[in-house]
Amino acid sequence: MDLILGRFADDCLSGLSGPDLDLYERMLAENDQDLYLWVTARIGDGPTREAPQMLTPMLDRIAQHAATRFAVDR
Numbered sequence: 001m002d003l004i005l006g007r008f009a010d011d012c013l014s015g016l017s018g019p020d021l022d023l024y025e026r027m028l029a030e031n032d033q034d035l036y037l038w039v040t041a042r043i044g045d046g047p048t049r050e051a052p053q054m055l056t057p058m059l060d061r062i063a064q065h066a067a068t069r070f071a072v073d074r
Contacts (some may be wrong), residue, residue, distance in 0.1 A: 001032045004039060004066050012065060023058045030055070043067045 004024060005028075019051030024042065032054075038051040048049055 001039075004062065005035075007069060008062050008065050012061075020058070023055065027055050027058050035059075039063045039066065040063050043070075 002021070013021075013024070038055070038059050039062050042060060043066055
């Protein structure tokens with residue numbers, strides 16, 4: 001998660017709104033193993049445990065950023 005979230009933070013954090021920053025902070029409170037599954041499932045369309053609904057927009061945004069960075073075709 002450090003590789004995925006670190007790059008997202010470097011590239012995108014300064015452009016997030018106040019509410020988005022709050023959501024990002026809320027997401028960071030989650031377990032890394034869960035975050036990894038939630039983000040990577042969005043990249044590769046794999047199975048995952050259900051993420052909290054409120055985190056969906058941020059998880060989608062991070063997954064899109066990672067997919068673009070890693071040149072993953074969806």
